[in-house]
Structure formats: C-alpha cells, structure tokens
Amino acid sequence: MESWDVLRNIWFLLVGVLLAGYSVLDGFDLGVGALLPFLARSEEEKRTLIGAIGPVWDGNEVWLLAGGGALFAAFPLAYATVFSGFYLALMLVLFALILRAVSLEFRAHDPRRRGLWEAAFVGGSALPALLFGVAVGNIVGGVPLDARTEFAGSFFTLLRPLPLVFGLLGLCAFLMHGAAYAALKSEGALRGRAQKTGRVLAAAFGAVFALSLIMVRIYLPTALASLPAWILSALVWLSLGLFAAALKKGRDGRAFLFSSAAFLGLWGMVGAVHYPHLVRAADPGLSLTIANASSSALTLKVMLVIALVGMPLVIGYTIFAFRVFKGKAGASGPGY
C-alpha cells in the first residue's frame, strides 16, 4: 500500500512536469502565433517569426499529448471527469489546435488563401492560450461534481470569475513568453517591437497575477497559507522583474529563461495549492484526489519505467534539435 502511495505522488508530479513542459515549450509558439499580427508588419517579418517556430512547434505540442496520455494512464477517473465535463470548451480547444497545426503548412503552400490560414493560425493560437488557464482555474477553484464524481455543471459553469482570471493570467504568460522568443529569434525593428511588447505584457501579467492571488485568497481562503506557495509566488514575482529587466537590456535569451521560470513558478503554485487534489469538487467530500482516482500500483509502476526510459531520451534529442535550429531566424532561413 505504501509504495502505491509513493507512485501516486510521483505521478502527480510527473503529470505536472509534462504540463509545465508543455507550457514552456509550446507556450512560446502559441504566444508567437497569437502575437503575429501585432509584432510583424511585413510579409518578411511574418516569415521570420513563422520560420522561428516552424521546425519545433510539432515536437512542442507532443508535450500536451504526453500530459493528456499520462493523466489518462495514471488518473483515469480525473481524465474521464474533466474531459467529459468540460466537453464543449475542450471541443473548441481541439478545433483551434487542429486548425492551427495545419494552417502553418497551408499558409506556406496555398498563397491564394494566405490571409485565411494566417487568421486561422493566429486565432488557433490565441484561443487555447486563453482556455488552458480557464481549465486550470476550474479544477483548482472547484467544480460541482455529483455522487458518481461526474461533472454536474454546464458550459457556463466554467466561466466563473476565478477561472476567467486564471485564463487571463495564462494568456499573459503565453504572450510574454512568445514575445521573448520572438525577440530572441529576430533582428532590427521586429526585435525592438518584440522587446517592447514583452515589457508591456510583463506589466499586464503582474497586474493579473496580483488579481489572481487576491481571488484565490477569497475563493480558497486557506490555499495560500503554506510556505511553498509563498516561496513559489516570490519566485514568480522575481522572474517577472528579471524578465522585464533582461528585455530592457536586450538580453533576450535571459528573458526567455525568466519567462520560462515564471511558468514553472505558476505550475509550482498550482501544485502547492492543489495537492493532493486532481479535481476539486464544490462538495469537498467528492473531490477527486490522487488517492481515489489513480490507476493500480502495477500500471503506475509500468508507466514509471516507460517514463524513466523515454523522457531522458526525449529531453536529449529535443535539446539537440533546438541546437540545430539555434540562432536568428531570417525570412530566407529554414522555415516556411
């Protein structure tokens, strides 16, 4: 029984790591996609930005599939409740992600409808960037569950104040991260615009982060009382300040690391506030936790072996691929 508990805790952490990895990696290409019309003024600049994410977005997106798959394998009851309960919202996310995935390819090869595919890419990047935070806000803030731990609300249940603020916070984080990546991969006026946008977004992020801390204090009065939550929140503030300073000094790479750190801090806070819950229920007795929603010890053990074999390899060759494509992306460089 004891080792089962250990495995459940490890998988709580690993699912979190996969989702945080998704935020840091796919986060910048979602951010670049959503910011495309605001940063790029010419076709050449657009091609620079698209070329900067072209070779890597696909691998980045796999982190979401891995996170979803791991949630299914490790905590099938949470997977079932969340994905059936948030049905319409998730259909919109999937619709956006599918459209976004093909639109980059189509934009390059279908010049007559370039405007359509570009709009699809921008919209398809912005909508998930907003809705991921809404989803996290719901499972952390709590949703109505019935006695069978099935979701007992509707689409509009998901759009309450706390989840909406979380959605805005996530959106700011994705955009900020995307701006840093855009600055890192571009030159000249485009780079200047990305740096400036990044600083504005950092201010917006700070405001929304402060608001969300107040909201959490109101809706989950005891959640922020723990020491880790305080330390992690300090980490987010620190990263934010260093991010803005780095952009001001033109240290784009460092800014990118600090926006990544801000993301990790946010996920750490989610973990600290949420543990051991997976889905907080309005009625606390019905909450799905790592104890009542997990797979068997054997499945968790098998999955752990697969993760321990697979993830170091993934991290190794992902670093290799990023090194292959490192440096500024030109409009004529590798890309679409």
Added chain:
Amino acid sequence: MDAVFLARLQFGLTAGFHFLFPPTTLGLTLIVVIIEALYARTKNEAYKHLSVYLVKILGTVFVMGVATGIALEFAFGNNWAAYSRTVGDIFGAPLAAEAVLSFFLESVFLGILVFGRNRVSPKTYRLSAFLVFFGAHLSGLWIIIANSWMQTPAGFRMEGGRAVLESFWGAAFNPSTVVRFVHTILAGWTTGALVAMAAAAWLLLKGRAAEKAALLMKPALVLFAASAILQLGSGHAHSIQVTRTQPEKMAAFEALWETADGAPFTVFGIPDEKAERTLLAVRVPKMLSFLVHFDPNGRVLGLDEFPKDERPPVLLPFAGYHLMILCGAAFVLLGLAGVRLMAKGKLAASRRYLRLLLWAVPLPYLANETGWIAAEVGRQPWAVFRVMRTSEAVSAVVPAGNILFSVILFGALYALIGAAGLSIILRTIRGGPGEGAPDSGQGGA
C-alpha cells in the same frame, strides 16, 4: 438521435479521417529511408532531389496526421468517460507510451527532416530519416496494442466493476496484437508505396524529370509488390486469429448465419439481417472451412451460436471485409504486372500501366478504411470484447445536442482541411523533384 449513436459517429468521423494519413506516413517514411540509403551508396544527386521531393510530400501528410490525431488523444475522456473509468488502468498506458516513446521521436526528427537538411551532416540526416520511420512504426505498435486489447482483452481481472492490470505483457501482446500490427504495417507500406509510384507515374506520363521518376518507381514498385504479396499471408493469419478468438466477428464478415461443417466462402452477396439470409449469394463451397482450418469439412461457428443481443451487425462488416479483400487482390495483380513490365524494361514506356497507377491511388485508402470498419463494427456490440458494451461506455454527462454540435464542427473542419490538404499534396506531387536542393531544404513559401 441518441447519444450512443452520436458518440460513435463522432469517433468514427475523427478516427476514420485521421486514419487516412498515418498509413501513408508509414510507407512514405520507409521509402525516404530507402532513397536516402541509395543516395549514400551511389552518391547520385538525383536521389537527393528525390528525397527532398518525398520529404515535402511527407511533411504535409504528417502534419495532417498530427493535427487530426490530437482530438483522438482526448476522445476517450470526451465521449467515452465510462469506458475510460472502467478500463483506464489498462487502456491509458499504451496511449501515454505512444506519446512518450514515439510521438516525440517522429515529431522532433521530422522537424530536422523538413527544415534541417543543410544544418546537419548527411549522416545525421539519414539517421533522422530512420528515426522518423522508426517512431512512426513504434507509434503504430502502441495504438494497435490499445485497439487489439479491445478486440481480444487479456492480462487483467475485473474488480469492483473496473478492469485492473495483472500482466503488462499479457495485455500488450494479447492474442491479436502481433498479427494486427503486421497487417496494419503492410497496409501502410502498400499505401505509401502506391502514392510514391503514382507520383513517379505522373512525372513519367508528363515527361518531366523522367530519369528521376524512373529511379523512384523501382524501389516503390518492389516495396508495393512485396507488401501486397506478404499481405496475403498476414491477412490469412489474421482471419484465422479472428475465427479462433472472435468467432461471431468472422461469422459477420462472412454472413454465416448458421454453424456449418464445411462452410462456404461467400464471394458476393447482400446480407439481409432481419431474415438472416444472404441475397444473391455467390459461394465457393467449403472454402471458408478450408481457409481457416485447412480442412474443407472443419466447423465454423455461425451467428446462430450467439444470443441476439451479442451479435455484431452483419452488413457493414461483411461489405467492408469483402471490399478490403478485393482491393488486396487488386494490389497483388497490380504489383505483379508492374514487376513483369520492369523485368522486361518496359515499365517507363507503358502508358497504360502508368495511368492505371494514378487511378489506383484511392484503393489502398478504401482498403484501409473498409478493413478498419469491418474490424471495429465487427467488434460490436462490445467496446471491449465480451467485457464492456459500447452502449455502457459513453459519457453520461455529455448531452446528445453537444455531441451533435461537435460532430458538425469537426465535420466542417475536416471537410475544409481535407480539401486544402489534398490540393496541396497534389500540387507538391505535380511540382516534381527540383533541380538541386533548395537552400532551405524545404522550398515552400
């Protein structure tokens, strides 16, 4: 329309559309690996141009596969929550393993394949091509493991209404995994090879880059013919496995209403499920018994052995199974005819054969889809064979109206991206292999 029907429609639509792309990827990645190996051995620049050309086609096919696959990772939670709760202990693991061990591999190295030709050494490039090939096939293995467990579940026990894993290897390599994996991979090779052959045929017919087209035709044809012939064996072995482990499914495939010693093989017919008979049936006596038991008088179980509420529907599995076999036979003939022409050195000049190749391109897609429909509809009324009914597997909290909305949403989306994707793939194919590798290694925009 009830929620169960709509949920099945939603899954059928999204999985069926997705399944157009991965088989193509399986075959095309193998051909890219072969062409890259030929380039390394011969140093003939024409092979490099062919590789650039094929990678461009593969790039679009792959992206379509990735995009349409996203929805499936979440589909079990979305529409099949009861299923996910009941069998998640077994079914989630292969999906997660597929992402961790294969999706990352194929996606990351496809990025290098499409965008990195001039940024890595030729050796690293070849290795990347191999890793995309390997990742795609490994991905096929995991998804076949998951699907085969629904067909012939093993390695688990039921406890408090939930399936609990007892043996990982028993569940993963259940009685149908290996034969279904081989069958699916060969189908993918047939599909990708025919696409490459058709591209070469188009160029030869138009008299463009004819030498390069001939260089592509050769390995593609050999792969196509070999896969088609091997598929006879794997298809046969798969049928024997179905007869042994899912006899009611085989009875539906063959519209065998009553158990028979010396059962006939029905070549053609229109099953009438209400009357439990087959109209206009053309049968080869004792052939089915011979095929599945190697004994013309062997006993094959008919649908009458099973309670009515445990029988699969007959019309769709019957039609799908027979259409698939018909396509498979056509591939063998098409492959042998091509090999004969090639041996005589007349392949490039045989305009009739080349035109035939163009017309044949839809057939592997028809075979893949009909085979899949036969396999999955033939599993009904079960989601997990003899363990859990499909009607008990759906999400209880998703109203029919929401599913209808998502069916319409995805139907419209897939119509749009299907049409756009097809036209881009065709344009790339018609563009032909270029002269010299473009410096971006991609050549788009």
